[in-house]
Amino acid sequence: MKKQRPNWTAVRYLALALIVAAAGFLAPAEPARALIEIDITKGQVDPMPVAIPAFVGDPKFGPDISGVISNNLRRSGLFNPLPPASYIEQITDFSAPPRFGDWRIIKAQALITGRVTVQADGRLKAEFRLWDVLAQKQLTGFQFVTTPRNWRRIGHLISDAVYQRLTGEKGYFDTRVVYVEETGPKSKRIKKLTIMDQDGFNKRTLTNGGDLVLTPRFSPTSQEITYMSYSSGRPRVYLLNIETGQRELVSNDPSMSFSPRFSPDGQRVIMSLQRGGNSNIFTMDLRTRTTRQLTKTAAIDTAPSYSPDGRQVVFESDRAGSQQIYVMNSDGTNQRRISFGQGRYSTPVWSPRGDVIAFTKLLKGRFLIGVMRPDGSGERILTEGYHNEGPTWAPNGRVLMFFRETRGEQGGAKLYSVDLTGYNEQEIKTGTWASDPAWSPLIQ
Amino acid sequence: MRWSLIASTLVHTAILLAGVISFSSPHEYETNFDEAPVVDLVDPSELSQAVALAKDGEEDIAEPKTREQKAVRLEGGKPQEEQPPQQPPEPQQEEPTPPKEPEPKPVEVEKEPEPVPEPQEVKKEPEPEPAPEPEPEPKPAEAKPQPEKPKVAAPKPRTKPKKKLAKKKPKKKRKFDTEALSALLDKSIDETTPQKAAEGRGTPRKAERNAIGDQTELSATETDWLIDKLSRCWRIPGGAQDPEQWRVTVEFQTDSTGQIIGNPVSVKAPNGPTRATAIDTVERAVLACSPYDRFEAFKGRKFRMNFDPSIMLNG
Numbered sequence: 001m002k003k004q005r006p007n008w009t010a011v012r013y014l015a016l017a018l019i020v021a022a023a024g025f026l027a028p029a030e031p032a033r034a035l036i037e038i039d040i041t042k043g044q045v046d047p048m049p050v051a052i053p054a055f056v057g058d059p060k061f062g063p064d065i066s067g068v069i070s071n072n073l074r075r076s077g078l079f080n081p082l083p084p085a086s087y088i089e090q091i092t093d094f095s096a097p098p099r100f101g102d103w104r105i106i107k108a109q110a111l112i113t114g115r116v117t118v119q120a121d122g123r124l125k126a127e128f129r130l131w132d133v134l135a136q137k138q139l140t141g142f143q144f145v146t147t148p149r150n151w152r153r154i155g156h157l158i159s160d161a162v163y164q165r166l167t168g169e170k171g172y173f174d175t176r177v178v179y180v181e182e183t184g185p186k187s188k189r190i191k192k193l194t195i196m197d198q199d200g201f202n203k204r205t206l207t208n209g210g211d212l213v214l215t216p217r218f219s220p221t222s223q224e225i226t227y228m229s230y231s232s233g234r235p236r237v238y239l240l241n242i243e244t245g246q247r248e249l250v251s252n253d254p255s256m257s258f259s260p261r262f263s264p265d266g267q268r269v270i271m272s273l274q275r276g277g278n279s280n281i282f283t284m285d286l287r288t289r290t291t292r293q294l295t296k297t298a299a300i301d302t303a304p305s306y307s308p309d310g311r312q313v314v315f316e317s318d319r320a321g322s323q324q325i326y327v328m329n330s331d332g333t334n335q336r337r338i339s340f341g342q343g344r345y346s347t348p349v350w351s352p353r354g355d356v357i358a359f360t361k362l363l364k365g366r367f368l369i370g371v372m373r374p375d376g377s378g379e380r381i382l383t384e385g386y387h388n389e390g391p392t393w394a395p396n397g398r399v400l401m402f403f404r405e406t407r408g409e410q411g412g413a414k415l416y417s418v419d420l421t422g423y424n425e426q427e428i429k430t431g432t433w434a435s436d437p438a439w440s441p442l443i444q
Numbered sequence: 445m446r447w448s449l450i451a452s453t454l455v456h457t458a459i460l461l462a463g464v465i466s467f468s469s470p471h472e473y474e475t476n477f478d479e480a481p482v483v484d485l486v487d488p489s490e491l492s493q494a495v496a497l498a499k500d501g502e503e504d505i506a507e508p509k510t511r512e513q514k515a516v517r518l519e520g521g522k523p524q525e526e527q528p529p530q531q532p533p534e535p536q537q538e539e540p541t542p543p544k545e546p547e548p549k550p551v552e553v554e555k556e557p558e559p560v561p562e563p564q565e566v567k568k569e570p571e572p573e574p575a576p577e578p579e580p581e582p583k584p585a586e587a588k589p590q591p592e593k594p595k596v597a598a599p600k601p602r603t604k605p606k607k608k609l610a611k612k613k614p615k616k617k618r619k620f621d622t623e624a625l626s627a628l629l630d631k632s633i634d635e636t637t638p639q640k641a642a643e644g645r646g647t648p649r650k651a652e653r654n655a656i657g658d659q660t661e662l663s664a665t666e667t668d669w670l671i672d673k674l675s676r677c678w679r680i681p682g683g684a685q686d687p688e689q690w691r692v693t694v695e696f697q698t699d700s701t702g703q704i705i706g707n708p709v710s711v712k713a714p715n716g717p718t719r720a721t722a723i724d725t726v727e728r729a730v731l732a733c734s735p736y737d738r739f740e741a742f743k744g745r746k747f748r749m750n751f752d753p754s755i756m757l758n759g
Contacts, residue, residue, distance in 0.1 A: 014454075034661050037748040038670055042756045043678030043729070078682050109679075109728055132724065134731035135707055139724070167681035168689070168718030355685070421682045 045421065047080035048166065049107050051133075053091045054084070055114035055126070061151050062116040065126060068155025069112060069162070071199060072173045075417075076163065076399075077424025082108055094127065103133045110139075112162060123147055126154045130162050140165045152201060160442075172394035173198060176440045177401065178216045178225055179415060181205065182433035186409055189433075193227060195242065198394075198439070200429045206240060215390075215436055217261045222440040226250065226260040226269050237271050239286075251284055251291065259302045264310040270294075272302040281315055281332075294332035305349045305357075306330065307374070314338075314348040314357050314374070325359055327374060338376030343368075347390055350374075352441075353397035356420075360389050360402075369402050371420070382422035387413075392439045401428065403435040666739045673738075678729035680753055681721075687754040689718045692726040697746045702737030704730065711748070726751045 052070045055062035073079035088102040094115035103111050114128035127143040142161055144154050153174060160171025181194040193206040193213050207213055211231035218225060225240045237250040237260040250269055251257055258279075260271040267286055272279045279300040282291045295301040299319035306313055314327050325339040325348045339345040343363030350357050356371040361381070367388040370381040387405035394401070398420055405413040412433035418425040428434075662670070684690060693712035697705045708730040710723045730749065736742040 035746050035748055036662060036670075036742075037750070038667065038674070039750045039752060040671060040674045040678060040729075041752055041754070042675045043680045043751075043753060044676060045680055045682045047682075048679050109732070132728065134728045135724070166721065166724075168684075168721035169681070419682060420685070424682065 047078055048109050049080045049082055050110040050112065051082050051087060051103055051106070051108040052112045053087055055116050055128070056092060056094050057116040058118055058124075061118075061124060061126075061148070062114070065116055065151055065155045065158070066112070066114060068152055068199075069159045072156065072159035073162065075199070075426050077419055077421075077426070078163075078167060079110075082106060094129075098131060098133075100131075100133050100136045103131075108133050110162075110166060112158075114158070118148070119145070124151060124154070126151075126158070128158050128161075130165055152197065156197070156199075169398055170396045170442070172396045172399060172439075172442070174443050175395060176222065176443065177392075177415075177428075177437050178206070178218060178440070179403075179430070179437040180213060180216065180435045181430070182412060182435060183209075186412065193225065193240070194430075194434075196430070198428075200431075203430070206242065206245070215259055215438075217438045218440045219262045220264060220266040220441055222443060224262075225438075226262060228258045228260065237269065239269075250286075251289070253291070259304065261305055263306050264308055270304045270306065270313065272300075272304070281313070292332075294328065294330075295335065301326075303347050307350045308352055308354045312350075312374070314350055316346045316348060323362075325357070325372075325376075338374070339372070339379075340376060341379055349391055349393060351397040352393050352395055355397070358391040358393065358400055360391065369400065369418070371400075380422070382420070383416070383418050383425055388416075390436050392437050394439050395442045401437045401439055403437060405435070662739075662741055666741050669738060670736075670742070673733050674729055674749065677733040678751060679725060680756070681725075684753070685757060687752065687757045689714050689716050690722045690725070690757075691750075691752045691754075692722050693748060693750045694723075694726050694730060695746065695748045696730055698736050698743055700744045702735040702743045704734045704736070707731070708749075 050073060052066050052073070055066045070081040074081050086106045088105060089099045091098065091113050094113055098111055098113065109132070111131040111133050112128060113131065114126060116124065116126045119125050123145050124147065125143060125145045127141070129141040130139045131137070132139050140161060142158070144157060146154060156174040159173040163169070163171035163173065175198045176195055177198050178193060178195045181192045182189045183192075184190045190209040191213050192209040193216050194203055195206055196203040206225070207229075211229050213230075214228045214235075216225050216227035223242055225242060227238060227240065228235050229238050230236075231238075232249075235256045235258045237257040238247055239250055240247045250260065250271070251273075253273060256274040257271050258274075260269050262269055263283070268283045269286060270281065270283045273282045273291075278298050279302050280293060280297065281295045281301050281304045282293050284291050294304075294313065295315070295317070297317065297319045299317055301315055301317040301319070304313050304315040311330055312327055313330055314325060316323050317326050318324070319326075320337065323344040323346050324337050325345045326335055326337050328335040338357075339359070341361070343361050345359050345361050347360045348357050349359075351371075354374075356373055356378070358369065358371050361368040361370055366384050367386065368381045368384040369388050369391050370379055372379040382400065383402075385404050386407055388402055389405075391400045391402045393399075394417075399417055400419075401415060401417045403413045403415050405411060413435035415428040415430055415434045415437050416425055417428060428437075680690060691712075691714060692710055694708040694710050696708040699705050708727045710726065713719055713723050726749070729751070736745075736747075
């Protein structure tokens with residue numbers, strides 16, 4: 001048998017490979033440039049700078065609509081429309097992409113461009129685009145066609161689209177507010193139900209001022225209002241159709257009824273009826289006109305407000321000696337007190353999002369508007385003053401409107417809005433004294 | 445004979461390799477590098493602002509009654525007998541003031557949900573600077589922040605401290621940059637909105653961990669600078685409440701000048717209605733802060749930023 005000779009070339013290569021491998025382990029490696037990972041746990045909540053150049057096209061409606069958008073976004077407190085004088089690029093062509101560099105120089109983070117044209121049929125066509133200046137991309141864009149009379153509403157719809165895209169929350173600009181308009185001397189005020197856009201424009205009175213009216217509330221469709229009036233000599237709850245002006249009494253119960261509010265499905269009105277010296281909470285089925293008593297206490301139970309799902313009701317009661325906030329199931333069971341802070345609590349209103357309840361708090365002679373969770377925890381005061389009252393929620397549950405009354409013979413009530421942070425408080429200009437606001441749902 | 449030599453060589457080499465692998469990282473003598481505590485320079489004016497945030501003392505003022513109380517108690521209300529079930533009430537007519545102008549009819553507004561089609565001119569325009577090919581992106585699974593890992597879970601080659609020191613020596617010879625110093629001390633944003641800035645203040649635990657050099661090879665100064673700058677660029681919509689909806693992780697890469705290559709890429713974002721907005725806010729923050737050229741360590745690097753407003757929003 002022949003002895004096989006080793007293959008020396010292969011052996012040499014093997015040895016060389018081993019030595020190289022060993023050298024590789026031994027050699028000090030240059031450290032790789034590691035991934036830099038950082039946690040950012042704080043940010044800014046100051047308003048976002050946005051540029052809203054006048055919409056091109058029609059010389060009247062273009063600037064007017066962009067002006068509505070600018071005012072809406074500014075009042076929201078989340079945006080800071082930059083002054084047009086600072087714009088480097090003048091938008092003249094809606095179809096051309098903007099020069100992002102020019103907008104970045106003036107620190108704009110978002111840019112809204114638009115075009116308004118009057119079509120051959122006389123209708124108004126409005127188009128807009130929302131640009132992300134830093135990412136250099138279009139975020140959203142829509143077009144609307146309507147009659148010229150609705151030009152303000154186009155501005156509100158565009159504002160809603162921009163707000164939703166930039167904040168992730170639904171907008172609330174295409175909404176209306178009904179309130180009590182007050183005129184005349186303080187000792188002899190004339191009070192009328194008045195409806196207006198949420199920005200104070202397009203006012204329209206709904207009642208003639210002959211009777212004292214209070215606490216108007218929208219139906220879920222925004223087509224009806226329920227409110228309390230003294231037209232029959234005592235407080236009674238009425239329904240009013242906004243479009244037709246037709247009014248009807250909710251209940252012919254001879255006792256006083258007040259503090260009405262619609263159920264979320266619009267089928268019932270919940271209110272207080274005063275019987276035997278006590279005020280308790282009842283519901284009225286609007287189809288069958290039957291009432292159902294939910295509370296039965298020797299106290300004043302009032303200001304009921306449904307949770308958005310209709311399963312619970314929050315209300316105020318002085319059954320424990322002072323006004324406090326209570327929650328119960330919508331059939332009246334499981335009544336429990338949720339407010340335990342100092343002072344007296346009243347006018348609770350459940351947020352459309354269901355997460356918090358707004359209230360008025362009377363503490364040491366000051367009226368405060370605040371929110372708390374439905375279990376009573378997390379109380380936060382948003383604003384305070386001599387006489388703040390009557391909070392009402394914007395449909396996105398992020399902004400509250402209320403009225404504030406000033407002291408003295410020359411004083412009166414004005415409407416204000418404040419967001420959930422409590423920082424952005426704004427007066428809503430109405431031209432007259434105004435109280436008891438109620439914010440509509442989003443217009444369908 | 446030759447086979448014996450070959451076998452001997454192989455065995456010795458194998459032993460040598462095993463030894464190299466096993467003892468490549470001998471424990472060094474533990475040296476406690478006392479990290480300099482992070483010190484915030486606080487302007488006296490900020491202290492006064494903090495005091496100003498406290499509510500004013502309440503004064504006792506005659507309390508007006510609530511409207512509804514007034515309304516109810518005006519009437520006096522004699523006790524009423526409970527009535528039998530009500531009959532349908534008779535509709536009453538009151539003439540509301542007729543509208544002077546016709547009310548805009550919302551139904552007439554046609555809303556087209558489709559985005560406005562991009563005009564042709566837009567398509568003809570060159571796309572904004574095509575981004576150079578970034579490094580292969582890590583899989584989303586790798587993008588998870590590592591809060592659970594204890595600090596010791598990130599071992600580093602023992603040679604690194606020495607190398608760092610060696611690398612840093614030339615930096616010490618740098619010219620003293622007064623502009624950079626003033627940039628570090630620039631608190632203009634805080635000064636303009638003291639109350640809002642106060643909301644976001646705090647001592648985030650994870651940020652602290654970063655500040656002492658964990659997970660990255662940045663110095664504490666570099667890390668702190670980065671956190672501070674991005675915190676100023678990150679705008680969260682006021683009223684945002686659910687922190688879960690705003691937690692986004694993005695990655696991006698810088699070139700040799702510190703400019704971002706392309707756009708940041710989100711590797712982790714919440715599934716919810718605010719997803720797109722949350723990603724946008726974070727990407728805008730990263731882009732607004734560009735370029736990252738304050739320190740050499742930021743240039744030509746890949747970054748992963750975990751944006752999480754939990755501490756800020758939960759207070």
